[in-house]
């Protein structure tokens with residue numbers, strides 16, 4: 065596949081980079097330090113990679129999957145550093161152990177498990193000492209395929225925004241959440257590149273402020289007008305007719321089209337429906353979990369109380385008060401106007417159409433490869 069690059073985008077995102085050969089390491093933009101500091105974290109061990117995913121140094125469903133895939137490569141490089149004469153069997157064992165460990169980093173984004181399953185297939189299919197090379201090739205392929213999928217989603221989705229001037233997004237579904245362009249923001253970038261004069265409202269997205277810190281940073285660098293607002297504010301903007309569409313990413317889409325995304329997305333979908341505002345989800349096929357009949361089965365990550373009680377170090381909640389901090393919620397398919405995938409647009413959103421688009425375009429994609 066030819067490497068994708070968007071010549072019009074005023075910024076390219078190096079969210080994740082593999083540095084070196086099979087003895088190399090994973091380099092990540094440290095998203096916990098943005099927007100004030102643009103720094104990088106080098107992961108030389110699988111524990112560092114697991115911690116980076118857990119702490120949202122790297123975050124977003126596609127980016128988590130890519131990071132985990134490279135994390136398996138890091139683990140084999142780490143094992144070979146510790147034991148230079150590592151046997152093939154021990155290298156396979158180190159890879160399997162890393163896959164199982166990385167699978168415990170975060171539970172909701174299905175891309176993590178999709179990517180680890182692909183890496184497991186490489187381990188199980190490798191009998192000789194080419195394992196490290198084949199693992200790095202697979203992780204690199206996962207990374208490049210995500211670039212292509214994000215670009216394709218941008219192209220498929222841009223026409224949906226052609227008549228829009230003000231769109232609202234939640235959390236960060238941009239290049240920082242994926243390989244380069246992102247999912248929801250890939251559509252915004254493509255519409256902008258096609259000449260649509262978009263203004264973007266970005267929910268700050270409490271408690272970790274991915275919208276304020278990351279989406280506003282990305283869009284500003286790309287030269288796209290962006291206004292940050294509190295998560296409680298979209299309803300009055302929609303009531304005043306000031307939002308033409310809502311567009312968000314996803315962490316897991318069930319077979320019936322129910323979609324898990326950052327906490328607050330479900331409320332946004334309800335308000336959008338009440339005010340007749342189209343609500344779009346943008347997700348690659350790697351975010352679909354066809355084993356789940358509905359969103360009822362999607363595991364929702366519960367995160368540490370400190371993220372709410374001590375935002376960025378300042379205590380705002382009394383010690384003896386409880387804290388509820390789910391990282392995601394599930395938006396039912398009937399509140400979603402359309403799901404944009406790399407293989408086409410799913411509308412209306414229901415089991416039959418999800419199955420049709422993914423199956424039909426899968427055949428077509430295979431025939432085009």
Ligand SMILES: CSC[C@H]1O[C@H](OP(=O)(O)O)[C@H](O)[C@@H]1O
Pocket residue numbers: 120123124125126234235236237238241242246247248274312313314315325326327391
């Ligand atoms: C393109 S998927 C981005 C998706 O992931 C985010 O969650 P987190 O920041 O906790 O990794 C959020 O749900 C975004 O929509």
